[in-house]
Amino acid sequence: MSNLPDTPLLDTVPTPVELRKLAPDQLRQLADELRAEMISAVSVTGGHLGAGLGVVELTVALHYVFDTPRDRLIWDVGHQAYPHKILTGRRDRIRTLRQGGGLSGFTKRSESEYDPFGAAHSSTSISAALGFAIANKLAGQPGKAIAVIGDGAMSAGMAYEAMNNAKPAGNRLVVILNDNDMSIAPPVGGLSAYLARLISSQEYIGLRNLAKRVTRRLPRPFQNAAARAEEYARGMATGGTLFEELGFYYVGPIDGHNLEHLIPVLENVRDSDEGPVLVHVVTQKGKGYGPAEASADKYHGVQKFDVVSGKQATAPAGPPSYTGVFAKALTAEAERDPTICAITAAMPSGTGLDKFEARFPDRTFDVGIAEQHAVTFAAGLAAQGMRPFCAIYSTFLQRAYDQVVHDVAIQNLPVRFAIDRAGLVGADGATHAGSFDIAYLATLPNMVVMAAADEVELVHMVHTCALYDDGPIALRYPRGNGVGLDLPAVPERLEIGRGRVVRQGKTVAIMSLGTRLHEALIAADRLEAQGLSTSVIDLRFAKPLDEELIRKTLAAHEVAVTIEEGAVGGLGAHVLTLASDLGLIDAGLKLRTLRLPDTFQDHDKPELQYAEAGLDADALVDTVLKALRKNSVGVVEGARA
Structure with a gap:
């Protein structure tokens, strides 16, 4: 391909084994070629760009200094691991990123021995690395565990829980704090690099340990005072007092793009007896690519783009996204009701709350990557009379x-x-799929669970949530765009637990929850063409169920099928339970349930994922025809029974 970058040195480095044979003065060229290769690849596939560009030098340095894969390198979240994938035997597939059958956009254990721990959710790396380090210690095996965690992930309590428990790992555990928006430290220069190299050196640590041995001969108060003095002196010089208090030996801050600074510090840390160690590395998102440097937020996740101009491909004009419809509807509700407020956990743009915040900054709360806190914070607001929307x-x-x-x-x-992101999500794959919320919420007493079939229903359901004060209520909606309906000027308050008949028939009934309604209508047309009169029901609520509508529907049709964008244990299971409670199973009812299969589905285009799952019009028609052909009657739960 003519647009491939010129990478003569990278071409000789298929794995870290070859990387470690290079001379130190070759690493700058390698990093430059690696960055060019990553930009070229993501321009073809789309995906996460800015974070990976920011860790190119760090990735080279870590694989150069540490003996991966024996030393376990664990990337928090994983969306910055594209350079890591290129250097660890996957370059020939890098242009399949996030495509069906291609490389995952995150680290994945089944993909490479260089991915010891799968990721995609935030703030797990230190806990996992501690597990690897302690396991090696208990087994008497060599090898270190290195966690690379961004400062965004440091907003989650789990990272600090892990750090507070890390001391037993000793020097087997290394944490790299990738500070990529300078929220912790100011810009670093030669002095800070010198200090980082000094305090990580064997000479300094040796003198420190000698001082410790000398002070042990002093009375206990003098020992404690000397230890605190040394710790706080380093803390004042480097800014790492917090991490020292958590039991880490702090080194940094250091320029994460300067290999001449990075390599010696990492070598010192690798060879040190001190530990666990935290190395504070300051990097820049989008480093080395002008458009991404100038607008890091817009180049965090990108569509396919032109490398020269940076212009991203745009989808054809179409219906607004469900996220956008939600944001607009919630803003309208907040205009009418001053008690409405909104909470997000570090996803303001992903949930549409950035638009809500622009209108109501005092009623918008981004709590960082702290979903537990977000929910209990919302509970406190609700207990004091506010109407919080927790958008997660x-x-x-x-x-x-x-x-x-x-x-x-x-x-x-x-x-x-x-x-948001209910159901399957396409390129982000299993780690981001919203497969389980119906099952894990509809089992809870007091909980109301709704699912929008289209953008009009979403507006009505936001309004219904705003007016509902009798307990918790959940509204689910998918990633992607609506079906193109005109939004209502005045929203409707839905009756809790009441569905709607979209199409009336006599022989077959399809009971849908959520946006599979469109596929249900297509299936109904096909069944009608074969002489099978078909009803289509939008149940709207997984809890409470519309028991009267379901009872009448089951009693009046020969075959009934439920369909939902959720895992087993959701709508279908609840309808089966209701049918059993009503004694309809004994009456010879033919009831089938379609739901997500009992597997974690890999990334692909959403329409292909749903076809694979058996949740499209083809699967509905096939299920109905097979049920009608059966000689025996009964209740079956299955994807294509």
């Missing part, structure tokens, strides 16, 4: 499940959960 991706709300149960549901507090 389905996959991230899982991190706060105890708080949903204990702090919200048990106390029956009217927290509104706006659950």
Whole structure:
């Protein structure tokens, strides 16, 4: 391909084994070629760009200094690991990133021995690295564990829980704090680099340990005073007192793009007997690519783009996104109601709350990567009379499940959960799929669970949430765009637990929850063409179920099928339970449930994922025809029974 960058040195480095054979003065060229290769690849595939560009030199230095994969290198979140993938035997597939059958956009254990721990959710790296380090210690095996964690991930309490428990790992554990927006330290220069190299050197640590041995001969108060004096002296010079208090030997800050500074410090840390160690590295998102440096937020995640201009591909004009519709509807509700406020956990643009914040900055709260706190904070607001909307991706709300149960549901507090990215999400794959929220929320007493079938229903459901004060209520909606309906000028308050008949038939009934309604209508047309009169029901609520509508529907049709964008244990399971309670199973009902398969599906285009899952019109028609052909009657739960 003519647009491939010229990479003569990178071409000779398929794995870190070859990297470690290079001379130190060759690493600058390697880093430059690695950066060019990453830019070229992501311009073709789309994906995360800025974070990976910021760690190119750090990636080269870590693989050069440490003996990976024996030394375990763990990237927090993983969206900055594209350079790591290129250097660890996956360059030939790097232009398949996030494509069906291609490389994951995150680290993945099944993909490479250089990915010892899978990631995609934040703030897990230090805990995992500590596990590797302690396991090696207990087994008497060599090898260090290196966690690379960004300062955004340091906003989550889990990182500090791990650090507080890290002391037993000793020098087997190294934490690299990738400070990529200078929220912790100011710009670094030659003096800070010199200090970092000095305090990580064997000479300094040797003198420090000698001083420790001398002070042991002094009375205890003098020992304690001397230790504190040395610790705080280094803390004042480097800014690492917090990490010292958590039991880490702090080194830094150091320029993460200067290999002449990075390499000697990492070598000192590798060979040190001191530990655990935290190395504070300051980097710049988008480093080395002008458009990304100038607008790091817009180049965090990108579509395909032109390398020269940086211009990203734009999708054809179409219906607004569900996220955008939610933001607009919530803003309209807040105009009418001063008690409405919004909470996000480090995803203001992803949830649309950046637009809400522009209108209501005092009623918008970004709590950082702290979903547990977000939920209990919302519970406190609700208990004091506010109407909080807690907008969190389905996959991230899982991190706060105890708080949903204990702090919200048990106390029956009217927290509104706006659950974005419900269902399958395409290129982000299994780690970001919203597969489980129906199952884990609809089991809870006091909880109301709704799912929008289209953008009009989403507006009505936001309004319904705003007016509902009898307990917690959840609204789920998918990634992507609506179906193109005109939004209502005046929203409708829905009756809790009431579905709607979209199409009336006599033989077959399709009961849908969420945006599979469109596929249900397509299937109904195909079934009608074969002479099968078909009803289509939008249940709207997974909890409480519209028991009267479901009972009448099951009694009046020969075959009934439920379909939902969720895992087993959701709508289908609840409808089956209701049918059993009503005695309809004994009456010979043919009931089938379609839901996500009991697997973690890999990344692909959403429409292909749903086809693979058996949640499209083809699967509905196939399920109905097979049910009608069966000689025996009964209830079956399965994807394509």
